[in-house]
Amino acid sequence: MQSGNQSERSDVLPGTLQMLILKTLTRGPLHGYAIAQQIKLTSADVLQVEEGSLYPALQRMLLKGWVTAKWMPAGPKRRARVYQLTPAGRKQLADEVSGFTRVMEATLRVIQPA
């Protein structure tokens, strides 16, 4: 890890990686590396995806049927495994977002002075 930027960067909150991946995939099919890059980009480099946990998370989502995967050509003699959101995945995302928002708002209410 680049220790220099430690203060500006954070690991994703526990339990939210799945939601971030699902959200990222709403823009269209992406491969694993691109998902990690996207999250970093969209969060303006604040959120650092622990890449190690990305792939097991994707496996879990495959198992749950929230995403499907297929191989697509990616440049010469290379192919990438591209993940696509399923309707079940969209529903799961909506559930997780609403749950997360509720918790977030409640947390903010507590920590911000009225």
Add this chain to the structure above:
Amino acid sequence: MDWLDELHRRLSVLLRRNRFEHDLEEEMRFHLEMQADQNQSQGMPTQDARYAAQRQLGNTTLLKETGRQVWAWRWIEELDQDVRYALRMLRNNPSLSLVIVATLALGIGANTAIFSAFNDFLLRPLPFRDPGRLVTVTQLNPAQPERLTGWASPPNYLDWKAQNHVFEDMGAWDISTSEFNLTGMEQPERISGKRVSSSFFSVLGISPLYGRLFSPEQDHRSGDTVAVLGYGLWQRKFGGTTDVLGRKVIIDGKPFTVVGVMPADFRFSTPPEEIWLPLGRFLPGGRDGRHLKVIARLKPRVSIAQAQIEMTAIADRLAREYPETNRDETALVASLHDRYTHTLRPALVALLASVVLVLLIACANIAGVLLARAAARQREMAIRRALGAAKERLVRQALTESLLLAMIGGTLGLLLATWGVHLLYAAVPAAMHPLQPAGIDASVLSITLLVSILTGLLFGMAPAWSAAGADINSGLKPSSRAGASRISHTRSRSAFVVSQVALAVMLLIGASLLIRSFVHLLQVDSGFRAENVLTMNLSRNSSNGANAFYTEILQRIAVLPGVRVAGAANLIPINEQSWGQDIYIEGRPPRAPGDIIWAQHRSVSLDYFRAMGIPLLQGRHFIEQDLRSPVAIINLAMARTYWPNENPIGKRFGVSSKDWISVVGVVANVKHYGLDTEPAPEMYFRESMHGMTLVVRADLDPTSLIAAIRDAIRSVDRNQPISDIRTMQSIISESVAPRRLTMALTGLFAVLALLLAVIGLYGLVSYSITLRRHEIGIRLALGAERSDILRSVVGNGLLIALSGVALGLAGAWALTRIMTRLLFGVTSHDPAVFVAVPLLVAAAMAMASYFSARRATRIDPMESLRHE
């Protein structure tokens, strides 16, 4: 269903596991390459870029493992590994595996076969509606021998039925007729059947396949001539056509109208009844005529104990009301299930116990063998633990191996058992078969599975723990021998052999007691001579003219070539049926309360005693003039009971209200109810009942005379049905068949047990020699005598064997008491058996350790020292 979809995805990935691995691998490689490219484009050198990418992603092997875990196959994979490994181990040592599997197949197979018989006879609920609430109610006099009472008189039955509040309903059948003549069809036939009350079927909860059953009015109306056919008779005689309803059948010479047909699976006895007639005229009757068996259905939530209290109260009331007939009578309520199980229960329990013991011994044997192998594999285990294998993992692997062996053994055992059950039932007379012989059914299968698993765990536990307990340190040292763990192996093997020998001693003692009982039984003086005697049942439709008929056919049979003498009796040995009557003796005061003065009534022809070979002890045989004159021949038991120390000849006694009857002769006691029973007082009269059994003594093999005898009978009456043609010897043989089977099987199991114990000890001794090879070599080199070494090795083996024998003796002493009901003529602590069996086992064990130990003396000291 989400979880179903999920399971489907899991399975489809599981089935394409190679592709899954490959995908994961390629995906991560792609990631690494992309990251490396990016790093490179930011100016990193190629190599560093790649390392950085790798660092950022983490341990790819671990990631793949985590990915795999998501799909939860780790345990499947490990199981797969364990099974493969176990199979490899089994293949590596085929002869050992074969011996283990064969032992298990025999052990589990025998258990399955015996258990399925046990299940058929004792466990399966009766095939009637809600069978748990069905009971029998018997009228009995506690002072009389069990078998001579137990039937209810019709008025008592009607009073019970009317006065009780514990039964939904009561039904009855008449025990005096269980066979009927069926004529009017091509072949006259004797068929089994019952006269039953109308409530009999409703108590059981059975409805007819076609037509109707009997109505309550028919219980009291005499001359009601309707009949219900059993399914078998309907198929056999009427081709299973439905227009049988309304047709006439001739039963005992009278026409009956068929009103119904019973369903195919309905059976109340074995073999099943073929015809059902209404009780009708039998219901009104005297309180002294006891010929009804009574069944009843308990009301819901009424227990047998509650019903018993009520029935005792009713019986007491009846005893006060009718002291003449009911004085000492009570009513006993018992589960209907007992009717089918009480005779065979002790034998089946003994058999099941012995077969379980054999399996335990087999387990001990296999455990011993596997322990020895575990000792040999200690290095391997130590290496694997040093390489990081978890202890639990090694235990699981060893257990997988044992379970695999047990499963293979169990499967083969099941195959053996299907065959064994068949043999078992073939060896038992048909009349003793269970109501529904299902053989191996789902419950037997699950028990077999359970037994296989338990067996595997049982013999696998010790080797598994010893595998896991391998001490890495000493296990890896090349020269470690006779280490602590090996000694502990030997110790647990010794414990196995001790318990094996103990169990074998117990089984052998049990089996020897049974064998001695059987020998005693066969040596019993039956009171008659069974050789070359043929018997057959005949029945006339009424007693009218019966005497003339039987006299005529006996005369014709007597002159047939090859026939020595021909006679007839209403009841011949060996038969459960009896007909007891109260008697009074001339010159004695009338019966005091509680006195039982009675005798069995038997009707015989002129030459019956000579035909059956019953010796006349005193007085004379019957003569032609005795017919209808008041004379009787009595048995020795009756003479001793009622005229002790007196000459009974010429003494007189009375039966009911007839004239005085004079005793003209005394014959030997006959074991009428079975070889293992005590004789009752018996009086023989020269008379003919409508149903008689012919007894023909031949010069040679009597079965060759069957055709000639049948012709002789048919020449008198061509419509006369003949049934149950059997030799006296086969009757005896059938009567002891359950004992013989129990004895033979227990004997077989005991021999197997001894064999297994011998093998166990042999193996232990030879293993101990292998361990002591080095030491023995040194001793020999130092000048020890080979005979000394032999003595020490044999001595060790014998010490183990003798501890087992002592333990087994103690166990047998404590346990044989439970088999008292199976014994005859020996006590459960028969001294001969308790001395001979331990000696035999000790001798066998001495031989086993001697032959095994002889190997020790052949050790070449030079070789054994160089070896290490």
